[in-house]
Amino acid sequence: MTPLAACRLYTFIDSAYLHGREPGDIARQLCAGGADLIQLRAKDWDRERIESAARSILPITRDHGVRLVINDHLEVALRVGADVCHLGQEDFFDAGYNHVAELLQKQDASNLQIGLSTHAPEQAERAIRAGASYVAIGPVFPTGTKPRAKAVTLEYVRWAARNVSIPWFAIGGITLENVSQVIAAGAQGICVVSAILNSKDVAQTCRLFREAL
Numbered sequence: 001m002t003p004l005a006a007c008r009l010y011t012f013i014d015s016a017y018l019h020g021r022e023p024g025d026i027a028r029q030l031c032a033g034g035a036d037l038i039q040l041r042a043k044d045w046d047r048e049r050i051e052s053a054a055r056s057i058l059p060i061t062r063d064h065g066v067r068l069v070i071n072d073h074l075e076v077a078l079r080v081g082a083d084v085c086h087l088g089q090e091d092f093f094d095a096g097y098n099h100v101a102e103l104l105q106k107q108d109a110s111n112l113q114i115g116l117s118t119h120a121p122e123q124a125e126r127a128i129r130a131g132a133s134y135v136a137i138g139p140v141f142p143t144g145t146k147p148r149a150k151a152v153t154l155e156y157v158r159w160a161a162r163n164v165s166i167p168w169f170a171i172g173g174i175t176l177e178n179v180s181q182v183i184a185a186g187a188q189g190i191c192v193v194s195a196i197l198n199s200k201d202v203a204q205t206c207r208l209f210r211e212a213l
Helices: 021-034 047-066 074-080 100-107 121-128 153-163 179-184 200-212
Strands: 009-014 037-041 069-072 084-087 113-118 133-139 168-170 191-192
Touching: 009 021, 009 200, 021 037, 021 047, 037 047, 037 084, 047 069, 047 074, 069 074, 069 100, 074 084, 074 100, 100 113, 113 121, 121 133, 121 153, 133 153, 153 168, 153 179, 168 191, 179 191, 179 200
Parallel strands: 009 037, 009 191, 037 069, 069 084, 084 113, 113 133, 133 168
Antiparallel strands: none
C-alpha cells in the first residue's frame, strides 16, 4: 500500500453520482485507473447500506493495495476494517475532540487513520495539531458536491504548499481542464469526484488525471 505521503489520486464512490452502477464495479474501475485512495461517501444512505457497500468494496481495494476511506461513519469504518475515516470539522472538533488520539482511544481503533476536511489556513493548522493523518484543502473551485460551500480558490492551495507538512489533497471542482492550475499552485495530491464518476470511462479518466499529476 502506497504511503500517504506518496499518494496522488484520491477518488470517490459517491452515492450521488452512481447513476445506477454498483459500488463494487466502480471500485474496480477506480483501482484499474490508478487510484491511491477510494472514499465511500453516501450522504443519502443509512448506515446498514453504507456498511454493506463497504464490505463489497474492501476486498477489491485490498487486492489492489488501495486505501478504503469511509466518510463520516467511524463505527462503519471500524466494523468493516477500513483503512481511513474522513471527518468534517463538525464531526470532529464540533463533537468535542481536540486530538485524533482521543477519538481512537475511545473507539479502541489504534490502526485507523483519520483525515479531516479544512476550508481555511486556521482550520488546517488546527487539524495538524490534532494529529490528522492528512487534510483536505478546499473546495478549490465551486462544486456540485457541496453547492453551499464557498470556494477557497487557489490561494488556499498555495498556502498549503508552503505551510502544510503532513499529506494533503486539494479538493473541490477539480477537472481535467483546470487540474494543471491546481498542480501549478503546489498540489501534489488531488481529490476528484464528479469529473471521474460522470465520465463515460472511469478508469481512463483516472489515468488522465494521473498523467496530469
